[in-house]
Amino acid sequence: MKNLKIYFFITVFMMIGFSCSEDLLDVDNPNTPTVDQAWKTELDAEMGLNAAYNMFYKPSTWTRWIYFRYDLSSDEGHSTSPWGELADWTRFRYFNYNFWDGNNWHWRDFYKAIFRANQVLAYVPSITFADAAKKDRILAQARFIRALYYFQIALLWEDAVIVTEPSEPDDEPEQRTEAEIWALVEEDLNWAKDKLPDQWDDANVGRATKGAAKALLARAYAQQKKYPQAKAELDWLVTGDGKQYYGLVADYRDNFTHTNENNIESVFEIQFSDRNKGNDGDNLSASMGFQRTQFFAPGGIGWQDGKARAWLITEYKKELTKDGKYDRRLLTNIFYRQAYKDFPDAANNDTLVYNRKWDVGAWANETFIKKYSTYYYRDREDYHAPNNFRFIRYADVLLLYAEALNETGQTAAAYQYVNMVRERPSTNLQKLEVAYPAIGNDPVLFKKRLQMERSLELCFEAVRWMDLKRWGLLTTQAGLDELRSRDVDFDNFTLGKHHRLPIPQIEVDNNTKLDQNQPY
Structure with a gap:
């Protein structure tokens, strides 16, 4: 009897299965809408724009690796990481053009951010908005974000590809010149700047503003030696109507802690948080923490992969303040052994290292990057620092x-x-x-x-x-000689080559219209 019951239920389920309509099995996942299903409402537009902002929270962008390219490759910093290839990419030793953490990841995620901005720019215009100005603000933010990433591409690789529409996997965009990329940055920011608000309400703090667009545009003009145009954009922030929104905070250190964020000195600020302690993926629990601090903190507190060059300490000490003391920016920016002697009136948590005395055996006379670290309220770093990164001050x-x-x-x-x-x-x-x-x-x-x-x-x-x-x-050559006098890593620097990165070789191999940057 028991076996007959089993056979009966199996037969029934098989009959139900065969009699079901295939349409009932074709169920849409509400969490992964297709392009045809999305981009219908104002909420869709807002979510698409937020996805573009979300690219700030990737290891390749402003949570971690970008500082190896901009700070540690410069004469201000260096790397002694035991991960040899990571350190080599701050020393102009690019043996593997496909080094993921030093090259490919940047390229991939910069263009991924551009793809998300392009989706907003392609699909939002067809959405009906109750307020046309709101639509313009969304489109203007997307253009700001796209310009921001193309700025980095022009800065790092110079010649690259330009993509202004949502792309497909088999696309092969043509290689474009650095000048063409700067022209797109200018076009986007000139379109966006007057459609963005002067300020946002508290619920939207951190979004691009008119001042942020003008400041970024001024940077783009200055990089091309277009100084009259750069000045014209900055006029609004310095002497014009925008002056009312900006100023300098009294205490320099307040620009780098999580206790005085989005203050009057902030022109554009990337909003980090320690509330989510997840991974780096695209999900609701993904981390929004600032990871740089973990990589730059002294050994035993962090990974000490990035360090400060000691010449900065010497430069700070060359000039005393009006009251005959050392410049306190030195105390904010660098951990070094003699800080407690140079700043005897400073609070303990400023002259100590995460509430520790200097570890002579482990740290010797090293100079560590202190700016943005969380020494002022905890004893060690992790991958989830809450400090906002002040992209433009x-x-x-x-x-x-x-x-x-x-x-x-x-x-x-x-x-x-x-x-x-x-x-x-x-x-x-x-x-x-x-x-x-x-x-x-x-x-x-x-x-x-x-x-x-x-x-x-x-x-x-x-x-x-x-x-x-x-x-x-x-x-x-004169510039290179100056840099070599401050940073021995520039002994590896070749004029006409290392002022830009090699394009990831896998990108060159997969795109017949893309050539490797010469003379790589």
């Missing part, structure tokens, strides 16, 4: 404005904007003309000093490589 805007003025024959007018940075209450340095009277109105001397001012203010903020390229230090 107002101090950067002021110094770039001074550079644009100097480059357009207005050296005397440029001093005041450098002085605003130097005289920040926590920095408290003399005016530039008092400290360096020999500069006068000589634009060459002013430019040289401004280069050091930018480093002392902005070191380890992923702008140094951009600056070195703009100033010609990576493309002239």
Whole structure:
């Protein structure tokens, strides 16, 4: 009887199975809509845009590896990582053009972010919005994000591909010149800047604003030596209507902690959080933490893969403050052995290393990157630091404005904007003309000093490589000699080659219209 019952139920289930309509088995997954199913509503547009913003939270972009390209490859930092290939990619030893963490991952995810922005730009125009201005704001943010990533592509590889429509796996986009990529960056940001709000409400803080678009556009112009155009964009932030939204915080350190984020000095800020401690995937539990700190912290606290160059300490000490002390930006930016002697009046958690005395045996006389670390409230790092990354600070805007003025024959007018940075209450340095009277109105001397001012203010903020390229230090023998005097890794640097990365070889192999950057 038992066996007969079993056979009976098997027969019934088989009959049901054969009699079911195949349509009932064709069920859509609401979590993975197709293009035809999505892009119908305002909510779809918002979700698509958020997916583009989400690319900031990938190891290849602003959570981890980008700082190896911009900070550690520059003369401000270096790597002693036991992972030899990782360290070699900060020393211009590119033996494997397919090194995932130093090259391929950047290329893939930059274009993945561009793909997501392109989807917004392709599909949102056909969606009906109750408020047309809201649609424009969504499209403007997508253009800002696309421009931001093409900026990095122009900076790192120069010649690359341009994709402005949602792509397919078998597409073979043509190779385009660096000039064409900059032209697209300009086009996107010029379209976006006046459609973005001056500010967002609290629920949307962190989204691109008019000031962010203008500042990024000014950077793009400056990289191409278009200084009059760069100044024109920065006018709005420095002397125009946008001036009301920006300023300098009194305490320099407040720009790098999680306790005073999105302050008046923030022009564009990537919003990190330690609430999700998941992985790096595209899911609801994915990490949104800042991972750089884990890789730069001293051994026993982090991985110490990235370190500061000691010449910065020497430069900070060359000039005392108005009250005869050392520049406190040094204490904020670098862990070093003698900090407690140089800053005897500082709080313990500033002169100690994550509440520890200097480990002479393990750390010797190393100099570690302190900026953005979480030493001020915990004892060690992890992959989920909550500190927002200040992608563009107002101090950067002021110094770039001074550079644009100097480059357009207005050296005397440029001093005041450098002085605003130097005289920040926590920095408290003399005016530039008092400290360096020999500069006068000589634009060459002013430019040289401004280069050091930018480093002392902005070191380890992923702008140094951009600056070195703009100033010609990576493309002239005199510039290379200067860099070699500060950083022995530049002994490996070859003029005409290492100012840009090789294109990932797998991309060249898979695209018949793409050639490897020469002379790689």
